[in-house]
Amino acid sequence: MSGEEEENDAELKIGDEFLKAKCLMNCEVSLILEHKYEQLQQVSEDPMNQVSQVFEKSLQYVKRILSRHQLTEFELCVLGNLCPETAEEAVAMVPSLKTKGRAHSDEAIEKMLNDLSLVKRFE
Amino acid sequence: MFFHIVLERKMQLHPSFFGRSLRKNLVSKLIKDVEGTCSGRHGFVVAITGIESVGKGLVPDGTASAFVTFPVKYQCVVFRPFKGEILEAVVTLVNKMGFFAEAGPVQIFVSKHLIPDDMEFQAGDMPNYTTSDGSVKIQKECEVRLKIIGTRVDATEIFCVGTIKDDFLGVINDPAAVA
Numbered sequence A: 001m002s003g004e005e006e007e008n009d010a011e012l013k014i015g016d017e018f019l020k021a022k023c024l025m026n027c028e029v030s031l032i033l034e035h036k037y038e039q040l041q042q043v044s045e046d047p048m049n050q051v052s053q054v055f056e057k058s059l060q061y062v063k064r065i066l067s068r069h070q071l072t073e074f075e076l077c078v079l080g081n082l083c084p085e086t087a088e089e090a091v092a093m094v095p096s097l098k099t100k101g102r103a104h105s106d107e108a109i110e111k112m113l114n115d116l117s118l119v120k121r122f123e
Numbered sequence B: 001m002f003f004h005i006v007l008e009r010k011m012q013l014h015p016s017f018f019g020r021s022l023r024k025n026l027v028s029k030l031i032k033d034v035e036g037t038c039s040g041r042h043g044f045v046v047a048i049t050g051i052e053s054v055g056k057g058l059v060p061d062g063t064a065s066a067f068v069t070f071p072v073k074y075q076c077v078v079f080r081p082f083k084g085e086i087l088e089a090v091v092t093l094v095n096k097m098g099f100f101a102e103a104g105p106v107q108i109f110v111s112k113h114l115i116p117d118d119m120e121f122q123a124g125d126m127p128n129y130t131t132s133d134g135s136v137k138i139q140k141e142c143e144v145r146l147k148i149i150g151t152r153v154d155a156t157e158i159f160c161v162g163t164i165k166d167d168f169l170g171v172i173n174d175p176a177a178v179a
Helices: A002-006 A026-043 A053-069 A073-082 A087-093 A106-120 B022-034
Strands: A022-024 B002-013 B043-054 B068-079 B086-095 B098-103 B106-111 B119-122 B128-131 B137-139 B143-153 B158-163
Touching: A022 A026, A026 A053, A026 A073, A026 B002, A026 B043, A026 B068, A053 B043, A053 B068, A053 B086, A053 B098, A053 B143, A073 A087, A087 A106, B002 B022, B002 B043, B022 B043, B022 B068, B086 B137, B106 B143
Parallel strands: B106 B158
Antiparallel strands: A022 B002, B002 B068, B043 B068, B086 B098, B086 B143, B098 B106, B119 B128, B128 B137, B143 B158
16 A cells, blocks of 8 residues: 555546556447457357456446446547537537437536546546 | 556466467466456456567476466556546445445445535435435435545455545436436
């Protein structure tokens, strides 16, 4: 625990190793893990037995967080890549936010953008 | 938070596994040894995504061990919680001391003292913490945004302590659930 007293995520004291590392957004993680899972499915009939509990839990977790936002992974990645600052900009870039009868309110969109910017802070 | 990092490990392989499938054997042993494990420094190794390099094998001096050591550099996805980090977790257990929540492979405990004062514990079939007007409820399976205030590492997992007493923390409103 000795090294941990100095760590503080809020002040970006997370160790050189992690400051230089690539942070992954939940949508990126779900893509990687799903891809790996599919690869395992091709090799064996019961991929669930082959993956560790850590893998399973992580996959379930990211899928759950993503589904709460009610956006497809693609939309989430586009928003993450482009970092629009206002809801108007976001809808211009990802028109499907307002179609498909899902009608995300401007407030909900602003909230999602805030969440994304929290993550972007590290990059 | 999830990270994509490069780690190095010295893999030991018995010469009986040498031959055409040497690399394949090394990689499957690496995956078996490392995926799902946890260290204080890197957190949980969730999945190995690629092998960067396999160094030259080092044959040990003497005859004590026949195992040859190969330094392997590999890329992997890790989950490493940090003190001060804010993340979302799913509540798994509620009791009068506080509640437990899970974020991926990590368990986080939020003590009663770090739950806003206006929330009281209600025992019963579905124990929960509720505000006096019943507008906000924390119970099993609900999602909360919390801040990690401390981490502890033991041999196989990282355990965290968190708070929901700050601004913008607490139960995440799911519009679908409200309706």
